[in-house]
Amino acid sequence: MNTNVTQHDPSGDPITGWWTEAVIYQIYPRSFADSDGDGIGDLPGITARLDHLVDLGVDAVWLSPFYPSPQADAGYDVSDYRDVEPLFGRLPDADKLITEAHSRGLRVIVDLVPNHTSSAHPWFTAALAAAPGSPERARYVFRDGRGPAGEQPPNDWQSVFGGPAWTRVADADGRPGQWYLHLFDTGQPDLNWDNPEVRTEFLDILRFWLDRGVDGFRVDVAHGLVKQADLADWREPQEILSGREEEDKPRPPMWDQDGVHEIYREWRRVLDSYPGERILVAEAWVEPAERLARYVRPDEMHQAFNFEYLLASWTAPAQYAVITRSLEATDAVGAPTTWVLSNHDVVRHASRLGLPVGTPRPNGIGIGDPQPDAALGLRRARAATLLMLALPGSAYLYQGEELGLPEHTTMPDEARQDPTWARSGHTQRGRDGCRVPIPWEADAPSYGFGPTDASWLPQPAVWAEYALDRQRDVPGSTYEMYRTALRLRREYALGRSALRWRESGDAVLTFDNGGLTVLTNFGEAPAPLPAGADVLHSSAPLTDDGAVPTDVTVWFRA
DSSP: OOOEEOOBOTTSSBOOSGGGTOEEEEEOGGGTOOSSSSSSOOHHHHHHTHHHHHHHTOSEEEEOOOSSOOOTTTTOSOSOTTSOOTTTOOHHHHHHHHHHHHHTTOEEEEEEOOSBOOTTSHHHHHHHHSOTTOTTGGGBOEEOOBSTTSOBOSSOOBOTTSSBSEEEEEOTTSSEEEEEEOSSOTTSOBBOTTSHHHHHHHHHHHHHHHHTTOOEEEETTTTOSSOOTTOOOOOSOOOSSOOOOBTTBOOOTTSSOTTHHHHHHHHHHHHHTSSSOOEEEEOOOOOSHHHHHGGGSTTSOSEEBOHHHHHOOSSHHHHHHHHHHHHHHHHTTTOOOEEESOOTTSOOHHHHTTSOTTOOOOSOOOTTSOOOOHHHHHHHHHHHHHHHHTSSSEEEEETTGGGTOOOOTTOOGGGOOOHHHHHTTSSOOTTGGGOSOOOSOTTSGGGGTSSSSOOSSOOOTTHHHHOHHHHTTOTTOHHHHHHHHHHHHHHTTGGGSOEEEEEESSSEEEEEETTEEEEEEOSSSOBOOOTTOEEEEESSOOOTTSOBOTTEEEEEEO
């Protein structure tokens, strides 16, 4: 099979721009580095560790929210979009971080949360104090309830975190009143994006941070801003990845509505008015790939996370299908494909891939749940990473994956803080396991996360073996595997080259890109390399006779 997959813009020319081939590193501020010993990571801690990102070889950093927030959802409930949460520092700390990153050649992308605010946001406080039909309530999605006394929610929508997506408020006289929509936690009321005041506010927020020098925005729940006008009932299970259109099931009324694209065209015009190629990145849990590609048309966003790829089974046919489909869909709109294997919302791929192939993606793993095979998971994770980093386009890494960090799958339930755990009636353990503060030094307090033993989530005892100081300069360590891969990726221009499939069967995937050949063996038997192959990199040692063992990826020159 010799299929070429090359990315072009609509004019037929190869697409360009720093983001088209960048490797971007996600930092979850709570869990990266703690400068003051309170057990919570902060902006000064991140600034002090920027050299790690330079040594690793990434091009940019994406920061999860650091804005003022009650922390009902770890900062994704924003009460002020133009300041810094005191837990994380002050606004000058953000300015210093941006300046210090730029001085090292790193670009900075910040999170933007436009689907909802915090219930502590001044707008929502004003809405609660105002009457039904008021301008204050028109910024959010308030509705009268159903039933003789309005005692039933306006529709049957469920929250992504579990339970109803509506909460009733009290009128000024104390009597039960209207309901407000929250597709996530009760502390995260959804904004009404049909309201011009909402649209103007976020244009101003974009400019506030662009003026401070940020290089772009990762847009949270980018597919959720616009709701179907009639707020029709939706009796299917609520899933954030539910944009798939099937013959007997339309798109959900709360996700991936066509009206979101007008919003992002307006945002794109703002970013294009600034120098330096500022970018928009969509967190859009949308299928199929052709629907996702609509978010990265030439006048909209620059990147969209490829969650279909993240969710693909660890088999050669599944990987071939999703890679091909993704490249073809984004090529059709002149955009790069953006690959990702882990982030702050999913079980880390070093654990997820240690579950039996075909296991549905768990929403957290805890005590009493089926436990992944840690050794197998890491082996497959390393192979998956080398496969991903060899693909054309951009790639995102989640903090700690360069250390091979697994999920904390035995975290005590009483330590969990994700609202999913409580709202699901303790049936879904949620995302805490991938958010545990990362280890820097094996023998230091909190494994070097901070100057004390404090850690907002408990770190497992096995963290010592994953610490950076145990892996730096150690041949074969996961950290050094990442460093070498990122160096070779840049040297061979893998992000901007063309993929040509050589073989796609049930056991082996092989393709050429940028002067290299990449082979991943999914089969049970070792896969031979061509005679005279010059191996440049491998996710694990080859057999004594030079073959590629199962669950291993190798980069070579034929």
